[in-house]
Amino acid sequence: MSYHIVNIDSPQCSISCRDGQLVCKTADSERKLPLEDVAAIIITSFSASIHSHLFLQAAKHGVALILCEAFKPASLVLPARRATDTLLCRAQIALSEHQRAALWQKTIEAKCQNQLALAESLAPRHERLPDLRTAARSRKPHKESFCARYYWQILGSALNTPDFNRGRHAGSWNNLLNYGYAVLLSATLQKLFALGLDPTFGISHATRERSTPLAYDLMEPFRPCVDWRVIQWMLNHPHATAWEVTKEFRQWVTGFAIERVEYLGFNLDIHGCLEGVIRGFRRAVVEKQTRYYRPWLTKNGFAKVEKITNQQLS
Template sequence: MSWRVVHITRIDQLSLHLNSLKVKRGDDELKIPLSDIFSVVIEDLSCKITSRLIIELVNHNILVMFCGPKHLPEAQLMPMSGHHGQHKRIMRQLEWDEEKKGRLWKTIISQKIFNQSRVLDRLNVEQDRINRLLMLASEVEDHDTKNTEAQAARLYFHSVFDDSYQRSDDSIVENAALNYGYAVVNAAVARTISAKGLLPSVGVHHKGERNPFNLASDFIEPFRPVVDAFVMGNPPEEFLTKSYRLQLINLLHCKVLINGKMQTVIRAIDIFIGSVIDYFDENWAVEKIHLPNTHKLQFHEL
């Protein structure tokens, strides 16, 4: 399974050499086998990239993210085709049962809130707040009709930041860090969705008309606390340095507990989405879905 995450900055050109990504800067060259690469994050706005390389990156189902002037991911490269049984899988996806969607969304949000409680525990937040989150996790209903997710979010973020904190305030450097980390994980989820032949624009819960990745917006939820745990435990200073951004990108390599084993986030995303497909296609019970658990979260060392 591919595992390398390649971060591109201050590079002259990216091109293809045999079955490798060739990175060129001045007279220096580096070659990385495409089979080793999970994703490429391009932050250099002046870097040249050949069309031949783009085609091969797509053919190898490598996640490619392009960042803007503020270093935040702005776009990603997605293949026109992916899974060998894509048409059949999409047709099944369009027929996913609404009741099963409701139960799935309840399960996803319950696990997200539970994972948030593990983050608070990791940060030594008072037990009363953790217990209140656990209570909310147990109260989520099908389709989250009472919007328990939002109630939990207010308690969660105000347990770490002060009561004046606004998640939507772009001037707060912690929000910039969270947004960067979420964007990286969301892109990895979207890549896996496409690789498995699903239609990323058709969500289980999210239905944004202008969101081409509604399904990724659904499936990222239980993974968000991975980003939260890093940012809240290691807050950035005045701005996002290159070193800090690299650590956010490498959250894809940290390990979570899933299906009884510690797995990288990259692998956990694949396991989770595969189990969701089985839940719908093989009529699995919702309890059999493999969800990431941040109880024993292990960060990847650079």
């Protein structure tokens, strides 16, 4: 059964198919995997060579090829029979309002709990923490907005920016957050395309031209992972003049995806956890059973801040 989602990020690599094997060859190594075990191939390498024979064999095995630019999917190559298989698409469209609401409620519950865990790790004695804790554990319909208000107040105060306002163009350290979220969005889109889900059919975010609301929906519980990565950078670079999206920052923040987390009893990196969450969402959609969707919920909080080394940036 096709299961693996293969990520190709090695520079100057050659990707081909030989004797039924997916082959990735670099200057100093060669790795193989049976193509029949692959569900999708995500290519983020900026200088990979793809042999035409791979396209043909991938089509025969029902494997999708996803080509990315700056980590964001730019092209999706599907086998003809898979491109015309509308079963999953119809299942997404056919979700009832009740099912959408249930899926979104589970998403927001996880996001709010993860925000609370980060705030508790960062500022355990903050005066607003009881308010955030109450809001995160409540069942109010608009709990997300209440949690966001207290959450950003706590983070802003902990970082000596008490007037911080979360907004795309609000200045301060928003640019750092926005870049991190863009990386998270790209990773979410990669997994959605790889598993055959159409990101234009969301469960809460509004559909707009050239938008991908489902990706915005499912990435919500992972936002605190980006927040924590950004916070660590800022605490290691306390002067506001260093809060720019530099090459060093980009190298640092993209590393959030390889941090280890607990999910359903497994220790996974965030890339693997994100894939598991989206697989569960896919099953929930196909079988119309929301219980199969299990958003990521941190079990161990967030680790303490450590000094960033040059090795971590390389």
